[in-house]
Amino acid sequence: MDTYPITLHISGKTAVVIGGGSVARRKIQRLLKSGAVVKVVSPDVCREVYELHEQGQLEWQQKLFEPADLDGAFIIMAASGNSEVNELVASAAAPHQLVNIADDPHAGNFHVPASLNRGKLSISVATEGASPILARKVRDEIADHFGHEFTEYMEFLETVRKKTVHELSLSSDLKKYVLEQAASNECRNSEVARQSLLFYLHLLSLVESSAHSV
Numbered sequence: 001m002d003t004y005p006i007t008l009h010i011s012g013k014t015a016v017v018i019g020g021g022s023v024a025r026r027k028i029q030r031l032l033k034s035g036a037v038v039k040v041v042s043p044d045v046c047r048e049v050y051e052l053h054e055q056g057q058l059e060w061q062q063k064l065f066e067p068a069d070l071d072g073a074f075i076i077m078a079a080s081g082n083s084e085v086n087e088l089v090a091s092a093a094a095p096h097q098l099v100n101i102a103d104d105p106h107a108g109n110f111h112v113p114a115s116l117n118r119g120k121l122s123i124s125v126a127t128e129g130a131s132p133i134l135a136r137k138v139r140d141e142i143a144d145h146f147g148h149e150f151t152e153y154m155e156f157l158e159t160v161r162k163k164t165v166h167e168l169s170l171s172s173d174l175k176k177y178v179l180e181q182a183a184s185n186e187c188r189n190s191e192v193a194r195q196s197l198l199f200y201l202h203l204l205s206l207v208e209s210s211a212h213s214v
């Protein structure tokens with residue numbers, strides 16, 4: 001059966017990570033970048049995780065895992081390096097909790113793709129555990145085509161969408177035209193084309209406000 005890809009909003013949600021080695025570190029860094037409230041349960045942690053704890057960026061419970069550690073967790077990641085402990089985590093999680101088991105893609109209810117962000121553009125590559133290395137390689141190949149200039153371009157796209165969909169009352173044809181123009185190669189590659197489209201939107205808003213004032 002196919003998996004179902006989603007993008008989670010986890011800012012402010014509690015994430016419990018079991019283990020403090022290099023795999024846990026990678027998961028923790030990404031969870032923090034997404035604004036999660038991270039709790040680490042592990043008798044020892046690597047230097048980077050210890051530093052995050054010292055900086056107050058996460059809570060570290062220096063102990064072995066117990067099922068009660070999962071209370072209140074929205075998302076759970078088991079990277080204990082011990083398959084029995086990871087299995088215990090998988091079975092202790094409630095059905096509504098998101099649980100990832102680092103040594104078995106099918107034991108939890110999700111696995112983590114190789115990903116990259118360019119501002120609001122997010123690209124994820126997954127292989128269902130068939131080859132995490134291939135996932136990373138494909139992600140890196142895609143990254144070559146989507147450089148850091150996309151970060152700014154995504155801001156432009158968001159501005160255009162906000163004005164077109166939420167601020168102006170355009171016909172659906174005109175809406176579609178503007179949104180397609182914004183996503184065209186021309187706007188992708190040329191600042192002049194972007195400024196022209198924004199100016200066009202500005203003119204449309206002037207026309208709308210003068211129509212309202214009549």
Ligand SMILES: C[C@@]1(CC(=O)O)C2=NC(=C\c3[nH]c(c(CCC(=O)O)c3CC(=O)O)Cc3[nH]c(c(CC(=O)O)c3CCC(=O)O)/C=C3\N/C(=C\2)[C@@H](CCC(=O)O)[C@]3(C)CC(=O)O)/[C@H]1CCC(=O)O
Pocket residue numbers: 026027100101102103104105110111112113114115125126127128129130131132133135136
């Ligand atoms: C994409 C990435 C995201 C991330 O972890 O953030 C990720 N693995 C990455 C790297 C990586 N993983 C491994 C190596 C060492 C080389 C090797 O052995 O192959 C490296 C390379 C490295 O570490 O540099 C080995 C490995 N991985 C898993 C097992 C267990 C098993 O399959 O049984 C073993 C064997 C362990 C062993 O035997 O030692 C399992 C999983 N790894 C997954 C994701 C999930 C499936 C993703 C998918 O296929 O879609 C899944 C199922 C669970 C999960 O969700 O974590 C991340 C890219 C990093 C990046 O972004 O640069």
Ligand SMILES: NC(=O)c1ccc[n+]([C@@H]2O[C@H](COP(=O)([O-])OP(=O)(O)OC[C@H]3O[C@@H](n4cnc5c(N)ncnc54)[C@H](O)[C@@H]3O)[C@@H](O)[C@H]2O)c1
Pocket residue numbers: 018019020021022023024041042043044045046063064065079080081082083085102103132
């Ligand atoms: N998903 C991936 O990307 C990926 C990549 C490589 C390896 N792995 C798998 O991930 C696991 C972790 O790898 P690692 O290199 O970080 O291992 P590691 O041995 O460096 O770290 C394991 C951590 O878990 C802690 N721990 C051990 N028993 C515990 C318990 N009962 N309760 C709480 N914490 C406990 C240890 O103190 C340590 O901090 C391994 O099972 C490995 O097969 C996954």
